[in-house]
Amino acid sequence: MLSFVARSANVSSATVAATQTVANGTKALCPAVSIQIERTLVPPAPQKLTTNSLTASLPKTPIRAAASLGGAIQVRFAHTDIQVPDFSAYRRSSVKDSTADTRSSAASRQGFSYLIVGSGAVGGAYAAKSLVGEFVSSMSASADVLALAKIEVKLNDIPEGKNVTFKWRGKPLFIRHRTAAEIDAESNVDLSSLRDPQLDSDRAQRPEWLVLLGVCTHLGCVPIANSGDFGGYYCPCHGSHYDASGRIRKGPAPLNLEIPIHTFVDENTLVVG
Amino acid sequence: MSLVAKLYNNVLRRSSTYALAIVTGAFFFERGFDMATEHLYSEINKGKLWKDIKHNYAPAE
Numbered sequence: 001m002l003s004f005v006a007r008s009a010n011v012s013s014a015t016v017a018a019t020q021t022v023a024n025g026t027k028a029l030c031p032a033v034s035i036q037i038e039r040t041l042v043p044p045a046p047q048k049l050t051t052n053s054l055t056a057s058l059p060k061t062p063i064r065a066a067a068s069l070g071g072a073i074q075v076r077f078a079h080t081d082i083q084v085p086d087f088s089a090y091r092r093s094s095v096k097d098s099t100a101d102t103r104s105s106a107a108s109r110q111g112f113s114y115l116i117v118g119s120g121a122v123g124g125a126y127a128a129k130s131l132v133g134e135f136v137s138s139m140s141a142s143a144d145v146l147a148l149a150k151i152e153v154k155l156n157d158i159p160e161g162k163n164v165t166f167k168w169r170g171k172p173l174f175i176r177h178r179t180a181a182e183i184d185a186e187s188n189v190d191l192s193s194l195r196d197p198q199l200d201s202d203r204a205q206r207p208e209w210l211v212l213l214g215v216c217t218h219l220g221c222v223p224i225a226n227s228g229d230f231g232g233y234y235c236p237c238h239g240s241h242y243d244a245s246g247r248i249r250k251g252p253a254p255l256n257l258e259i260p261i262h263t264f265v266d267e268n269t270l271v272v273g
Numbered sequence: 274m275s276l277v278a279k280l281y282n283n284v285l286r287r288s289s290t291y292a293l294a295i296v297t298g299a300f301f302f303e304r305g306f307d308m309a310t311e312h313l314y315s316e317i318n319k320g321k322l323w324k325d326i327k328h329n330y331a332p333a334e
Contacts, residue, residue, distance in 0.1 A: 115277065
């Protein structure tokens with residue numbers, strides 16, 4: 001109390017009455033007063049007859065916790081008459097009973113789930129594979145192009161010593177039935193004398209048949225058969241001379257005439273391509 | 274242990290074997306599915322396909 005007086009020295013004139021009242025230390029600071037606590041008035045629960053009274057019964061302000069000795073300490077808005085939905089139709093039979101051991105049936109339940117996902121993945125992989133295959137195969141050569149890619153030649157129509165020209169993949173194809181003298185001469189050519197050294201046996205699968213692309217390796221003219229200095233082919237454009245094996249012997253061309261891929265199906269049938 | 278549980282423990286449980294099972298499964302599924310749909314197609318179009326009417330046009334061999 002002293003400290004109170006000391007602190008309020010500047011207002012002591014105004015508090016004289018108070019200091020005088022509490023000067024007696026034996027007395028209580030203030031007399032005991034019974035305070036009338038104002039009870040909160042809660043409106044009675046409305047009778048829920050209309051939508052308006054239903055709305056009035058809903059909580060509209062933030063919920064505050066209230067506690068007292070005798071009263072309820074919580075407000076419950078959940079209704080006990082709402083039934084928990086029955087999910088047993090969606091449950092697997094092994095876990096329908098809530099007291100059953102779930103661990104023993106885990107493998108079969110998970111296995112089933114994985115099987116479903118896995119079979120979906122199998123179907124997806126098949127669909128993806130067919131889709132990719134469809135797109136890739138659309139880029140490959142069509143049947144009409146493939147049909148033109150090969151040519152079949154009946155060899156017994158070509159007499160010995162003759163050169164026959166076919167059209168194959170848009171290019172002239174020479175098939176030459178060589179005589180024994182030509183075969184003999186070409187196989188005895190010295191490789192060191194050639195610009196593009198190649199053995200005659202490497203160029204002709206069967207020595208009597210020579211299959212060539214009739215395109216000069218210089219600038220792409222079509223050589224004339226059975227002419228030139230070496231008895232094979234002669235290109236009239238710039239004067240390249242090829243021998244009876246299609247090898248370049250004289251003139252500006254750098255390489256031998258090209259040999260396409262060809263197979264002898266039987267004695268009288270040749271397939272080029 | 275049921276068949277599915279056995280399968281789960283041996284194959285489906287590890288991602289490596291699971292993926293392998295899917296790939297091999299897809300291989301056999303493709304074969305089976307293609308054959309089945311092909312068969313269904315030729316059943317529905319019986320009598321209209323070239324293999325059914327070929328003998329009318331090609332000389333007997």
